[in-house]
Amino acid sequence: MKDVDAVTEAIASYATGLTGNDIPAAALHGMKRRLVDTMGCAFGGLNAPPVTIARQVAATTRGEPSARVFFSGELTTVDTATFANSLMVRYLDFNDTYMAKEGGHPSDVIAGTIAAADGVGLSGGSTLVAMVAAFETVCALAESESLGAHGIDHSLHVAIGSAVGACKVMGLTERETAHAVAMATASNVALKVSRDGQLSMWKSGSAANAAKSGVFCARLASMGMTGPGEAFMAAGGLAGVLREVPNVPQFGGREQGFHTDRSSIKAFPAQYNAQAAIWAALALRTSLDGRTPEEIVVTSYGHALRSSADSTKWTVHDRETADHSIPYLVAVAIADGEVTPAQFTDERIADNAVQTMLHRISVREDPSMTAAFPGALAAHISAKADGRTFEALVPNAKGHEMNPLSDLEIESKFKSLARGVMPPERIDAVLARIWAFEDECSVTEWVQSLRV
DSSP: OSSOOOHHHHHHHEEEEEEEOGGGHHHHHHHHHHHHHHHHHHHHHSSSSSHHHHHHHHHHOOOOOEEETTTTTTTEEEHHHHHHHHHHTTTTTTTTTTSSOOOOOOOGGHHHHHHHHHHOOOOOHHHHHHHHHHHHHHHHHHOOOOOOTTTOHHHHHHHHHHHHHHHHHOOHHHHHHHHHHHHHHHHHHGGGGSSSSSOHHHHHHHHHHHHHHHHHHHHHHTTTTOOOOOTTTTTTTTTHHHTTTOOOOOOOOOTTSSSSSSBBOSSSSSSOOOHHHHHHHHHHHHHTTTOOOOOOEEEEEEEHHHHHOSGGGGGSSHHHHHHTHHHHHHHHHHHSSSGGGGGGGGHHHHOHHHHHHTTEEEEEEEEEHHHHHHTTTOEEEEEEETEEEEEEEEOBBBTTTSSSOHHHHHHHHHHHHHHHOOOOHHHHHHHHHHTTTOSSHHHHHHHHHOOO
């Protein structure tokens, strides 16, 4: 296409050309693993305060085509359902992560793809292919350009990937898809402050808003709206913000390999770069055997310090900051022997014993761990107690793509999150239907079956 830049053309060409026959069984299974994980995270976020707000907005918004909010069933617009469901998934900070030049959560595109499919009653099999196209777009962009270094939030990639997923669901042409991608790119250069320093509810809202916008851009493109042809490459486009021309992304395929089985799935509802420190803290707790540490030193890679141990992360009074704070996460892991949603209540965060231990923790960088990242998430922890020194080392956190959670571990995570929302006797049946998502005749019927 002569009227769009090379990056836009590459994304649109890949998205429209991908078929189910192009996706190997392992890549398809990887996508379903992340669908199971994503829906588990959504269960965990259903009744969260920001999600309650989004559901209230959904309940007052009507339009055609329509889609449903997961589990609670509010019938609303496709765009508003995308926002509410994406926010639900992101709230616990528990869904997957992919790290390359840029980080991010590629499964953030799943809710929007499902909402678009709900709107048109698409089959599960076709929707799964659209999910793969959206997921691969996010990962390919993460490998081709760095946003965070320029103060841009990685949710920009979520907007573009969500536009791709919705375009694929609606059967848009390559040209229409290109214009949806261009609009999503030009209008979603979000600020990284959403997840820096003292955090707010918008930590999870930023990606949800991006997903909503991407789906909306796809709907506009389907009706003939055009976007700027040089959204990536022009001086007034992303190239001008990044101060370099973005690379053309390389997408997954049978020869290159897909990304759908390569993102890391979290074991704990906390910031990705704190996962290794949590594992180390739990191992240290076993060694301490009931002793109260007087001083704790956590050593990890540089990105972990910058994202989860800046000076604001010792002032923890809310859930949003707690799950991005290595000091808090280590303190509560040592105190409780677990890190689950129960560790993020207002009462637990305010507990004097946890707050006291938090201020005994220091966090330092290990250059060798920094060099190993993102190929490994490493952390070392040492503590002094009763005149002795106790230590624990985690070379690579469980859940990293090179040390992955098993299907059974992902199921266990799903069930633990679903139990607070759905009657136990229904959970196994719902889980089985997610694993067999490609067999669903209608995503609309599937979403309706989730209502509690």
